[in-house]
Amino acid sequence: MDITYPPDAERFRARIRTFLAENLPAGWAGVGALPPDERAEFATRWRATLAENGLVAVSWPKEYGGAGLTDVEQVVLAEELARAGAPSGGENDGFGIGMLGNTLIQLGTEEQKSYFLPRILSGEHRWCQGYSEPDAGSDLAGLRTRAVLDGDEWVIDGQKIWTSAGHTANWIFVLARTDPAAPKHKGITFLLVPMEQPGVEVRPIVNAAGHSLFNEVFFTGARTRADLVVGGVGGGWRTAMTLLGFERGGQVTTQAIEFARDLDRLVELARDRGLTSDPRIRDELAWCAARVQVMRYRGLRGLTALLQGRTPGADGAISKLVWSEYFQRYTELAAEILGPELLAPTGPGSGEVLRVAEVGTPNSSRAWVDELLYARAGTIYAGSSQVQRTIIGEQLLGLPREPRLDGGPFAEIRPGKGA
Template sequence: MDSDGEMFRARVRSLLAENLPAGWSGIGALSDREQEEFRTRWRRLLHENGLLAVGWPIEYGGSGLSPREQLILAEECTTAGVPQGGLNDNFGVQMLGSTLLRWGTEEQRRYYLPRILSQQDIWCQGFSEPEAGSDLAGIRTRAELVEGRWMINGQKIWTSYGHLATHIFVLCRTDSSVPPHRGISLLLCALDQPGIDLRPLRTLTGEAEFNEVFFTDAECPADAVVGPVDGGWPVAMSLLGFERGEAVATLAIRFRKDWERLHRIAVDPEGPTDPVIVERLGRSRQRVEELRCLGLRAVDSWVAGRDIGAESSLHKLFWSEWIQETTELALDVLGMDAVTAGSDGLRGVSFPAAEAGTPNTAGTWADYFLRARAATIYAGSSEIQRNIIAERMLGLPREPR
């Protein structure tokens, strides 16, 4: 690590030590209300110290630091069990902000980026549709340019934290006469207008952090397009790459904490443990290390300024299947305790791993197991990820249609 990187790491650690209470174990130990209050205070602290968008250029409100510092911040916050911003900052700062820096016009950057940091605009993502989830080329939401404004009609689904947002970046079909990967545009749209109906979707755990969004002649300005009109496919792929960027460095840290929690309930310190359970624990631990090594390789590419590209599909496939295998093991260990667990589920938001400090109870593991059922579907299904790996990494031919 270079001296600048070590100095930055020391700065972050100093901020953590000065602002976290004694005995802090992680945000997962707080109640839902306490988590919300903590996230608000912590986001403000990061913003005041120039740590909310460290990779953005200074002229847009960032700190102008390198990907190395971005990863250091992510590692230290993850290890300490604190968030790197608000619930929607993954969409606003990490995804849209980074995409505007690559594809946006100068006017768009100067208008939108400060508003993202100040939370004047809070963003959510409008990509998946009922018949086009992982296959984004199959979207049918349409946008037409009418008298200088885009008119949007269609439906989006699985819109995370849409109920907390003021704006949505929405992938639309703007030309139906060309092949599916063409004729797509990324539009920026305000949610507070008569043409948008946002409805909550309640999940298996009883929560409603997802939404479906219906557009009926919803409007946005003609210049609210990121990148070229009808050329939004590479823009969308860039945005999805930013979505997974820092996760390659931090998920192994979070999963190691999950594994340690599981180890404490699975292994009897006073007697023998079922050898099958021991073998499955070992396999789970091995896969955490495999994920860490994959992350390190991807980090090298990121720091060198190269896109992670198709390798992010390998990473996503690994972690989504790890969650399912490990939570299944936890329920096998807990047995009837998991079936009869009370209401002490995972607190707050735990995408995709449990938050640091989460109580190690049957209820939290049962809740984690239920949430893990969708891990191989959301953010790109395992089937789609395997196709990407086969075609783009291994060079195998596409399956004929």
């Protein structure tokens, strides 16, 4: 056993550190230290800097304009960006580069690749994800947005919801039902749809923390070209699963880095309030520290698996549960430490972050309240804790599935609610 990184990776790390030192603004203290209204502008400038240095699309092969970094280089880059508190791209890049780009490289036609990939890279096309619907959340394959071929175009009607970064996107990849007579997983098609057209309307949703990060997207006779299908007509479910497989990878070790940093902030808060000598608070802080160490050990093990080319299996479900359940327990510890201060939050907020607070986030009660509220979302999005436990129970432990009531043609599953 050996937990050191290979020499090549450490040389790459030194290069990245130099790049960050030379390119981040003087006196850089992390995105969290920027006033909220300056963050978007910084992100745009920073993305351009990354692009000039060939550091966006790090997972794409060079032939498609990517950086073609090895797995361990991607991990090292993500670690150093996480430590510096610098974003890895713009708001829509996770969808455009990480998810759709990689999916097109694997499943797209040559024409799709040569048209879309350069535009994703340049930032001309900004993507979002059209998956969830009001009646299709955990049961995503129960989606009802319809797409019907009309000559050489698809005509799309329906509604998507929880569309993150939908308000800054101009393209959306959509899972739509194209064959209601087929079983639910078989009649779905993965479509690429331009958003700047009359049939697409984006309405922001204000979340529980009072911010607007996600949206509803309405399709009313929206149109896209017949050939803008990835993975074949009726093959959308497989494409969607392929795409979800690109969600992690490079991020395997950053979870522990981010949570360790934020735990330091919490310990500082407890110390400032004179509570590190309180036995219950100490016990809970120690539990948090241990859990962050466990994330780190799991990260090292995950990185080993990645480098050995082993597939993670149900490991993603365990990771999701570990961090999201931890996030709630530890932000509730922050609430306990704040006590009555929680009731009238003051100071700057933490910004609109779905996961742990950014580097440089102030230790204000308002920032902790933001984090506390956002922690509630962590066990819902990207597969709820209940869905993850079912995955672990069935895939890892091999427990029998529940009897299902949704077989047969989709249109017959819930008469009256049919698409």
